[in-house]
Structure formats: structure tokens, C-alpha cells
Amino acid sequence: MAKEESVKNLDDRQVTLALQHLGWDLQPSSAEINGFADHEEGRRLVHAFMDFVEAPEQDDPLGDAAGADGARNALRLAMAMPETTELANELVEDPPDDDQMSLGDLPQYVALVGFVVAFLQVRFNVHVSRHEGQTEFDFKAGKEPLDNEQLGQFISLASTIVSSPPDK
Amino acid sequence: MRHRKHHHPLTLLGETSLSVEDGSVGRAVCGRAGLEDDWRRVKMFVDRVVDGTLAPNRADIERLHGAAALLPHAIVPTLGVTLARALVVELAADGQTDAAIVEARRAIQIGEGVEPRSPRVLALRLQLAGLLMDLGASGGGSDPIDEARTQIDVLLATVHELIADTPLFERRAEIVGQWSEAFGAALRLLLDPEVVASVPAVEDAFTLHESAKAIAFVARLEGMATREQPDPPDPPHEGVARAAWLRAAALDLQDRRSSLAGIDEGRLHRLESVLAELRAVEEGTAQLRPGEGGRGEPASAQQIARALQRACIRPTAAVSLFTDSRTTTAFVLRTDREGVGVFRCGLGRDLLARVGLSMSREYNGSLEDGYPRILRNRPWRREITEWDTVMKQMVGLLPHLEGAEQVVFAPHGPTHALPLHALQDADARYLAERFTISYAPSLTALVSGLARHQSPDRRPTSAYVAGVASEDDHNPQYFEEDSDLFATGWTVREDAGGNATKAKVIANLTSPFDVIHLSCHGLFTPLRPALSGLLVCDAEGNRPPGRQADLSPVQRGRHLVSVHDLLGRRIPARLVTLRACSSGVQNARNAGDEFDGLTRTMLAGGARTAIASLWNVDQQSSSELLSRFYGYWSGDAQLGTAEALTRAQRDFIESGDPVLAHPYHWAPFALVGDWR
Numbered sequence: 020m021a022k023e024e025s026v027k028n029l030d031d032r033q034v035t036l037a038l039q040h041l042g043w044d045l046q047p048s049s050a051e052i053n054g055f056a057d058h059e060e061g062r063r064l065v066h067a068f069m070d071f072v073e074a075p076e077q078d079d080p081l082g083d084a085a086g087a088d089g090a091r092n093a094l095r096l097a098m099a100m101p102e103t104t105e106l107a108n109e110l111v112e113d114p115p116d117d118d119q120m121s122l123g124d125l126p127q128y129v130a131l132v133g134f135v136v137a138f139l140q141v142r143f144n145v146h147v148s149r150h151e152g153q154t155e156f157d158f159k160a161g162k163e164p165l166d167n168e169q170l171g172q173f174i175s176l177a178s179t180i181v182s183s184p185p186d187k
Numbered sequence: 188m189r190h191r192k193h194h195h196p197l198t199l200l201g202e203t204s205l206s207v208e209d210g211s212v213g214r215a216v217c218g219r220a221g222l223e224d225d226w227r228r229v230k231m232f233v234d235r236v237v238d239g240t241l242a243p244n245r246a247d248i249e250r251l252h253g254a255a256a257l258l259p260h261a262i263v264p265t266l267g268v269t270l271a272r273a274l275v276v277e278l279a280a281d282g283q284t285d286a287a288i289v290e291a292r293r294a295i296q297i298g299e300g301v302e303p304r305s306p307r308v309l310a311l312r313l314q315l316a317g318l319l320m321d322l323g324a325s326g327g328g329s330d331p332i333d334e335a336r337t338q339i340d341v342l343l344a345t346v347h348e349l350i351a352d353t354p355l356f357e358r359r360a361e362i363v364g365q366w367s368e369a370f371g372a373a374l375r376l377l378l379d380p381e382v383v384a385s386v387p388a389v390e391d392a393f394t395l396h397e398s399a400k401a402i403a404f405v406a407r408l409e410g411m412a413t414r415e416q417p418d419p420p421d422p423p424h425e426g427v428a429r430a431a432w433l434r435a436a437a438l439d440l441q442d443r444r445s446s447l448a449g450i451d452e453g454r455l456h457r458l459e460s461v462l463a464e465l466r467a468v469e470e471g472t473a474q475l476r477p478g479e480g481g482r483g484e485p486a487s488a489q490q491i492a493r494a495l496q497r498a499c500i501r502p503t504a505a506v507s508l509f510t511d512s513r514t515t516t517a518f519v520l521r522t523d524r525e526g527v528g529v530f531r532c533g534l535g536r537d538l539l540a541r542v543g544l545s546m547s548r549e550y551n552g553s554l555e556d557g558y559p560r561i562l563r564n565r566p567w568r569r570e571i572t573e574w575d576t577v578m579k580q581m582v583g584l585l586p587h588l589e590g591a592e593q594v595v596f597a598p599h600g601p602t603h604a605l606p607l608h609a610l611q612d613a614d615a616r617y618l619a620e621r622f623t624i625s626y627a628p629s630l631t632a633l634v635s636g637l638a639r640h641q642s643p644d645r646r647p648t649s650a651y652v653a654g655v656a657s658e659d660d661h662n663p664q665y666f667e668e669d670s671d672l673f674a675t676g677w678t679v680r681e682d683a684g685g686n687a688t689k690a691k692v693i694a695n696l697t698s699p700f701d702v703i704h705l706s707c708h709g710l711f712t713p714l715r716p717a718l719s720g721l722l723v724c725d726a727e728g729n730r731p732p733g734r735q736a737d738l739s740p741v742q743r744g745r746h747l748v749s750v751h752d753l754l755g756r757r758i759p760a761r762l763v764t765l766r767a768c769s770s771g772v773q774n775a776r777n778a779g780d781e782f783d784g785l786t787r788t789m790l791a792g793g794a795r796t797a798i799a800s801l802w803n804v805d806q807q808s809s810s811e812l813l814s815r816f817y818g819y820w821s822g823d824a825q826l827g828t829a830e831a832l833t834r835a836q837r838d839f840i841e842s843g844d845p846v847l848a849h850p851y852h853w854a855p856f857a858l859v860g861d862w863r
Contacts, residue, residue, distance in 0.1 A: 109565070113564055115562055116563075117661040118806050119560055119563075119803040120706070120805075120806055121708070121803040125557055
């Protein structure tokens, strides 16, 4: 499949930059969590989401096919979802690169968290309450529900984040 | 007997460095004023009013007025003036203009008897003048305008006294910057049809605005012995070298003044002796210094017009901008017309600064929050909405440029960061399509530069190219293969990668090449501009680290070619190209127009012209653009630098490729200085 080949052929940096663009493009203006600087909070949000959907714990999510290449899977998901399909396909066809004469350092993990957090906030009603250093998240479905297959893909992606050490 | 200070607590208002030793009196006073809960809150409140972080509640101000009445006589005026400023703002915001005017007059009367030159009183004069002008403009007659004129006259006279009493040019610039709003108000009085009594005094306004622009830079430029003609003779070498050293030392100490305060008083005393020595050297060499104005004095409209007529073959418009909080004023001098044209529009400093920041964020992305860079092949996905506002307002400038072939912009404040050559007219044509465009730090600086160089009579042939990536760059070849930009016919000396050491780069900067082309990362240090510069390899040939925040002081010393390193060195190149990330970024020193940056350092060092980028350039398109520029320039001895760059830009705009025709690709470089 041509698209599948295209995703496979991207190098890691291109995948990272593509997810960075998708995350920002997707982010609703009402997002409670913005930007990538706060990816630790994003990771906790994803964790709370896993609890919300009562996803079964995976001992070694990085070991299965979904976890082995979470970032690429995120890109595949973005290509399939209506809100991201146009840009995702454009980015896969003509991938972003480090083409400016400046430094830009963004770990792939952070880009992935950014994308997943933005996606979560598009498809679920997320309320974040911060009080005395503690953050709590409430979820409600109700925007555009994911079908079972999509939800399965997304949970698999989210479990990658929850289980991966932040420096990956 | 142990001496004990008896500062009344309310004397501490705005004087946070003093210690609080007599809380009981403060509590008593505040208690009488109905603020008995916590007198310290009163102090904090007024401190925040004084530093501008709090817009006070009117009832609180009035209660504090009550408290002030109980204070010792000597303290009342200062406190009264401070509070009156806040009250005037409150009243004006409430639409009670008459009451605000009465309050301002009253406070000025108190203040001028005690501290006539204090910033508090001067700020009140400015506030009062603004209110009076608004009143006059809305049908209040000529009396308010006359009174406003008196206030501004006194204010500017005081500012000039403060400037005259200040020995260091950079500090003078600081004062000008601090009172740029006063210059703006004076321009309004001279130019705004709603408040001008008879005919707008355009030439006076021009002289006034020019005196507020880049005085320290002009002084530094005039201090350099880089005249190509030996007439008058150069000052003695050792005197120039000593003056340069002293300037660097004084600048460095001034940069660190706030961090030294209270820690190392000895260093501050040393600063004073350095300045005294500098003054002596300057006075000793004053008669040898070239330039039209001299000592940072502004050139007049006539002097500038004459200099432009001598230097320009084609009809040329020089446009000098001045921006205050509400208005941008453009003065236009033409080589083919008499007099000074003027255009004013409602573009204030904040909006223009926002546009610059927005442009930088949309093109460069942000490391701070991970905002991605522009996609090179889809640049139109990024919009800078307020840029449209700028263009709509600036369209009114275009009639002043009709018939000119060349335009020189001298920006001011935030407009230094904007690509004015990418403004569009009503037909969506870019200015760069209609005119050959270049920039100047100020028109006085331009005239000074033109006076120091002859028009070149041969095409450029020699170039020094240094390219250094950081050790973390994904594509080091983007930086280190720039000798390819120079086609056949050029003699190029290249130091790339590990060969481009700090010592070599500095040595070659001072060697007689036509072009110095530097492709490396820039380091911008807003708090210590003299320590901004370019990152190259250390003596062992190691590339600099990519994470600039992690640079240790030792690493800085080894890798950084700083503004400080270059001060006092003669840079004889016709052109210095800085193809680093956002190399044109400059720092507004103390809110004035003294932009510290690499571009000005190169010009101050004697380079005729500098090219620098306004945002992080795309490797591919900027290579192509510069390659075309160098080709055009070296291929025709009659072609100036600005015309060659404009031709390269037009190639992109007219290419039919919507990617290259986007300003992100064709407009990143600004050419500053001598365009010939």
C-alpha cells in the first residue's frame, strides 16, 4: 500500500516534525492543555484517559506491533481521521524537515504526547482542575465519538505514552 | 551613641532599597487614613503604583492623599506627585478630563518646587500635555494647545539638560529612549492638523525626531577612524585604540551596572574613572573626527538631502520613521524634490512590536512551547493577521514615494524587525517590486557612512567565507558549504567546520576582502548586548554546542565572536553578510532606538554594508537568493548592492512558483548601510 510505504519510509525526525505540526493544527482554541512544554501534564492526562476508558493494563506495550512504533502509528491514525487526514497526508507526501538554519530540538516522545493530547481534547470533553499542585481530569464523551476500531487504535497509542519513559 | 535612622515608613514609597525601621508611625498614619489593617500593604500598594504594575483604585488613592497630609512636610510633595499621577490616569480613564487636568496642574506645581527634573514630574507634564491636546483637538480652543506646548517645551528642555549632563553616549540614548513619548507628543504638536496652530512645522519636526534616533550609534560611528580618504588625517592610532578600549569597558560596565549595584562598589567607581578617561580622549580627538553632525548630533534635513543628492544617481526617497505609543510618523526626503514630506498613521509601538513577534513565531516556531516552524513548501498556511493592518495603514505613504526608483528606510523601534520591503500596495505589489530598497540605522548614520566611503568603481572579486554548524545540527552542510554561493570570477578563502576558529574569523574580518560571508549560529544576549555575537569553532576546531543556554562562560569565551570582541576593530569589507539564524535581531537598549546587534557592530567597525536576516532563513531558498545576489553584484560594476539584492528578490517574486514568491522565502534579508 503506497501510503503505508510512505509512512515507513519517513525517517524518525520527519515523523516527529509531522506530529508536531498535526498536534498544533488539531489543538482546539479552548484546549485546557496547550503546547508541548507541559508534556508531563499531558502524560498524566493520557493516564487518566486510560483509567476513564478502563483500558486493560499492558505489561509491555512497547513489545506489540502498536507500541513498537507509536509515533508512526499516530501518524497513520491522523491520516485516517477526518479532522487530520488532509494535513497528515500532505505531511507524509512532502514531509517537514530541518530546513531552517536554526536549531530545533523536539524529542519524538514529546511530539507524540502533544498530538495525542490535542486529539483527546478534540474527541472528548476534558475538564482540567488544578488545585494546590494537584491536577485532576474529568472526561466526558460527547464530541464526535470514536468507533470501536479507532478507539482501540487510540488506546493502543495512549498506552504507549503511559508506559514509555518520558525521555523516549 | 549608635546612629539610628528614623525613616518614616511612607518615605519608603518607591524607595524599596531603604530599610523599614519605624513601623509604628506608619501604622498610626495609615490607621488615621482608614487603612489600619496592614500598613505594609499600603507600602506595597504604592510601590506597585510607582513601578506601573498596578492601576490603583481611586478611593485608595484618595485615602492615601489623606495619609500624606499627616506626613512630614518634606515628604509630602514626592508622595503627592506620585499619587497624583495615578489619580490623573484614573480621572482621564473615567472621562473626567477637566478634573484630571486640574489635578495634574496642581501636582506639577508642587513637584516643580521640589524635584523639577524628577521622572515623576516629567511624566506628569507629558500626561497633562496629552490631555490638553485631546481637549484642544475636540474643540477646546487654542488655549489648551498653547499650554500643552509650554509643558512639552519645558519637558524637552529638561530632557536635553539631563542629556547634556550625561557623559556616556549610551546613557544619553537611554534618556532619549525613556522620553520617546515626549518626542512623540512634540511631533503631534508640530504636525497634527487638529492641534497645529497654523502651518505644520515639518522641518522642525524632522530635526526633533532625528535627534531622538540612534544618537549613541551615530556617535560611535563617528568615533571610528575608518575614513577611506586621508582628509582630514586619521587620529593617532594609539588614541583611537585607547578610546575604543575605553568605550568597550564603559559599555560592559554599564551593561552590568544593575547586577553590580550593592555588590561591587569598587567596580562602579572604576566605571566613573573610565568614563572620565574616555571623555578626555574624546575631547582630545574631537577635531579629527569625521561626519556631518559630529558627537552624535543629528544631521539637518538640508545636510541629509545634500548628502543623498551627492550619492544617488537615480531618484531616491529616504524615509525616516518614528513610532510612539499611538502613531507612526514617516518623514520623506527626496533627491528630486525640495523639502520634507510627512505622513502619519495610527500604528502604535505595541501593535508593531506584536507584528514583529508574531512574524518571528510564525516563521521560526518557538522552542519555548514547541510551536512548529513554518512548512517551507506551504508557507501560506501561516498568517500574520496584523501585518495586513500595517499594510493598510502604510499605503498612505506610497504617494510620497511616487517617481522614486530607490527607497532607503530608517526604521525606528519595532519597525526595525519588520520587512518593510514586503509591504504591498493597493494592487498587491510588493515595495521591492517597485523600488530598490535598503535600510539605515538612522538618516544621520547613513549620511555619516556615506561621507566615510567613496562610491566604489570596481566590481567585487574577493570573499572570505566562514561556516560553522553547531555540534547538534542535523544538517551541518547547510552552514559549511557556502563557498558554493560564489560563482566563477570570485576569489574565495574559506574556513569551514573545524577550520573556522575564533582567531581565524576575527583575523579575516579585519582583512581586506570585498565580502565577508559568515554562516553560523548567532547568540543574542538581551541583557548584555555586547556579549551577543556569532558562534564559531574554538582553537581546537570543536564546533559550538547547539544548546546555547547550556554554554558556560568558558565556552562562550572560546566560541563566541562577540560585539565586544569587534568593538574598536576596523572591518574594511564592502559587505558583511550574516547568514545566521535571525542575525538581524537587535535589542532595543532601554526602550530607546539604540539597537544593539551584529549589523550595527559591523557598520560601526567600518563595513560599508551589512546583510542580515529578519527570521531564520530556509537553507535552500536563502542559498539560491544569495547566490543570485552575489552573481548580479559581481557581474556588473555599475550595480549597487541594494539593486543586486532587489533583482534576486524579484526573480523569486516573478518566478511563478508560489512557494518562492512568498515573503518567507524572498524577503528574509535586509540590506543595511551603503547601497552603492
